[in-house]
Amino acid sequence: MSSFIPKTISGISQTVERTVFSAEHARFPGLLQGTDPRAKLAMVILLLLAASTARHLVVVIGVYLVSLLFARLSLLPSSVLLKGVWLGMPLFAAIVALPTVFTMPGRALLTVGTLGDMQIAVSDNGLSSAILLVVRAGTSVSLGLLLVLTTRWTDLLKSLRILHVPDAFIVVFGMTYRYLFLLLHAVNGLFLARASRTVGPIEGREQRRWIASTTGVLVNKSFKMSEDVYQAMVSRGFTGEIKTLAEFRMADRDWLLLGLVVVFVASTMLLDRGLA
Amino acid sequence: MNVNTETPIFRIEKLSHTYLGRCPALRDVDLTIRRGEQVVILGANGCGKSTLLKILDGLHRPVSGRIEAFGEDVTGIADDPARAQQFHRRVGLVFQDSDVQLFSATVWDDVAFGPLQLGWTPDEVRRRVQEALAVMGVEDLASRAPFELSGGEKKRVAIATVLAIDPEVLLMDEPTANLDPRSKAVLVDLIAGLGRLGKTIIATTHELDIVPTIASRVIVFGDEERRPIAEGDAQTILDDVDLLVRANLLHQHLHRHGPIQHAHRHSHADEHDHH
Ligand SMILES: Nc1ncnc2c1ncn2[C@@H]1O[C@H](COP(=O)(O)OP(=O)(O)OP(=O)(O)O)[C@@H](O)[C@H]1O
Ligand SMILES: [Mg+2]
Numbered sequence: 442m443s444s445f446i447p448k449t450i451s452g453i454s455q456t457v458e459r460t461v462f463s464a465e466h467a468r469f470p471g472l473l474q475g476t477d478p479r480a481k482l483a484m485v486i487l488l489l490l491a492a493s494t495a496r497h498l499v500v501v502i503g504v505y506l507v508s509l510l511f512a513r514l515s516l517l518p519s520s521v522l523l524k525g526v527w528l529g530m531p532l533f534a535a536i537v538a539l540p541t542v543f544t545m546p547g548r549a550l551l552t553v554g555t556l557g558d559m560q561i562a563v564s565d566n567g568l569s570s571a572i573l574l575v576v577r578a579g580t581s582v583s584l585g586l587l588l589v590l591t592t593r594w595t596d597l598l599k600s601l602r603i604l605h606v607p608d609a610f611i612v613v614f615g616m617t618y619r620y621l622f623l624l625l626h627a628v629n630g631l632f633l634a635r636a637s638r639t640v641g642p643i644e645g646r647e648q649r650r651w652i653a654s655t656t657g658v659l660v661n662k663s664f665k666m667s668e669d670v671y672q673a674m675v676s677r678g679f680t681g682e683i684k685t686l687a688e689f690r691m692a693d694r695d696w697l698l699l700g701l702v703v704v705f706v707a708s709t710m711l712l713d714r715g716l717a
Numbered sequence: 718m719n720v721n722t723e724t725p726i727f728r729i730e731k732l733s734h735t736y737l738g739r740c741p742a743l744r745d746v747d748l749t750i751r752r753g754e755q756v757v758i759l760g761a762n763g764c765g766k767s768t769l770l771k772i773l774d775g776l777h778r779p780v781s782g783r784i785e786a787f788g789e790d791v792t793g794i795a796d797d798p799a800r801a802q803q804f805h806r807r808v809g810l811v812f813q814d815s816d817v818q819l820f821s822a823t824v825w826d827d828v829a830f831g832p833l834q835l836g837w838t839p840d841e842v843r844r845r846v847q848e849a850l851a852v853m854g855v856e857d858l859a860s861r862a863p864f865e866l867s868g869g870e871k872k873r874v875a876i877a878t879v880l881a882i883d884p885e886v887l888l889m890d891e892p893t894a895n896l897d898p899r900s901k902a903v904l905v906d907l908i909a910g911l912g913r914l915g916k917t918i919i920a921t922t923h924e925l926d927i928v929p930t931i932a933s934r935v936i937v938f939g940d941e942e943r944r945p946i947a948e949g950d951a952q953t954i955l956d957d958v959d960l961l962v963r964a965n966l967l968h969q970h971l972h973r974h975g976p977i978q979h980a981h982r983h984s985h986a987d988e989h990d991h992h
Binding site: 468593669677683684 | 798801809816818826835878882
């Protein structure tokens with residue numbers, strides 16, 4: 442039981458390192474992999490818009506189902522989008538969504554206690570908006586993963602540029618992405634390093650202390666490394682404008698797909714209005 | 718300009734650098750590097766080797782001092798992206814840590830990164846990548862993801878990413894660190910080969926055994942001084958045991974054999990029972 446936390450962390454970080462950053466899925470012959478990165482980026486942004494403006498749960502679930510469909514057609518293993526996204530959600534729910542359960546005014550479903558004159562209770566509005574919040578977050582993360590998993594890092598940077606995202610932002614985005622990779626890499630390295638130095642299980646308190654003390658070291662180390670990565674790019678002629686060999690060409694198929702997504706997003710927005 | 722007194726590749730005057738809130742990493746360094754030299758900068762951990770190479774590569778603006786490269790003042794080139802790109806066409810740096818240098822999805826993409834940024838045609842890029850992979854003997858790795866390579870393979874790929882640009886000057890920061898003896902030997906041979914082809918190379922290290930093979934000139938950086946304290950050919954420097962001990966490159970109690978002859982200190986002779 443005492444090794445649960447490190448096991449979970451190193452398990453997650455190893456999976457993410459392998460699946461997200463190795464671009465292993467970006468090389469599968471799936472639907473999104475064969476789509477022009479610009480069309481793909483536009484599609485994901487539209488779907489994100491639909492998910493984040495919708496006020497009805499069904500609509501958000503509809504967008505989520507579409508993202509699952511895309512994952513299927515892009516040959517992504519279902520575990521990546523299902524487990525990868527929803528395993529982290531309880532944590533998110535506890536931190537972000539839980540307060541709204543109690544703070545939204547509405548009909549009391551379950552009274553927890555009283556604070557002075559105030560009654561602390563789970564309200565119906567609170568509960569449904571908390572659920573909406575969590576599903577929305579899960580959908581957004583899925584869409585983001587979909588984009589990142591099926592696109593090469595440099596192509597992603599290049600398509601951001603074509604969509605007139607400012608250079609400074611692209612560099613920051615690119616570095617953040619590398620930063621996360623290096624952070625994960627460092628985490629994995631540290632777990633390995635520690636596993637090789639310790640014999641037998643470590644007790645819970647010691648465990649938590651170790652995690653706390655290494656987190657700082659890791660963040661520092663990976664921050665320094667991502668600065669070095671930037672320098673390594675500059676050293677090979679990078680000036681803020683990324684150039685790749687991939688010729689971006691919008692094929693009929695890309696237009697069709699983009700058109701379908703536009704129609705879908707427009708109808709979800711109409712539906713969302715109609716439901717009110 | 719007179720061809721006989723060719724302008725040096727680098728001329729460094731009174732170069733000092735301090736990272737924010739720290740003691741100086743480099744102090745009043747004067748240095749001249751001529752075309753076609755293979756210079757090894759020998760120094761202990763933390764004596765400023767990496768800092769010097771990053772400044773030579775135009776990535777940091779030094780706190781004070783002046784750097785001339787190819788006869789032009791390049792001291793503040795880090796702040797001018799267009800000039801910096803031209804400069805990086807001529808000077809390439811192999812970083813101490815290969816992980817920071819390999820950031821693409823595949824080895825091929827990584828080696829192609831430099832040529833692409835310099836705006837070469839797709840055919841030219843493909844040819845350069847092919848050549849660089851061949852020179853470093855890593856053609857087989859082209860489609861692999863960099864992070865799943867071994868340390869030695871990473872280092873060779875990292876060098877290939879710089880060779881693909883075919884710079885006039887190759888800066889290498891501890892190219893043989895953390896390699897097993899065989900990978901190290903392979904790499905040292907490759908570097909020596911690049912030297913024989915006439916490349917100007919500036920490599921840093923604290924490993925004495927690789928020096929004779931790759932250096933035409935050795936510059937020793939002082940541990941405390943944070944500047945060159947001696948220079949000469951490989952044999953002269955490696956024979957100077959007092960100097961090596963002072964620069965923290967050789968420990969009094971350690972015996973070194975092989976390429977470094979007579980680097981023995983017998984202050985603890987009674988503890989050693991071989992010979
Ligand atoms: N990014 C940085 N921020 C602050 N201090 C730094 C930074 N990089 C290096 N230093 C400091 O500057 C000094 C010189 O470091 P540098 O990395 O140049 O040494 P080095 O000779 O390359 O060492 P090593 O052999 O360990 O690679 C050291 O004292 C180091 O702590
Ligand atoms: Mg160094």
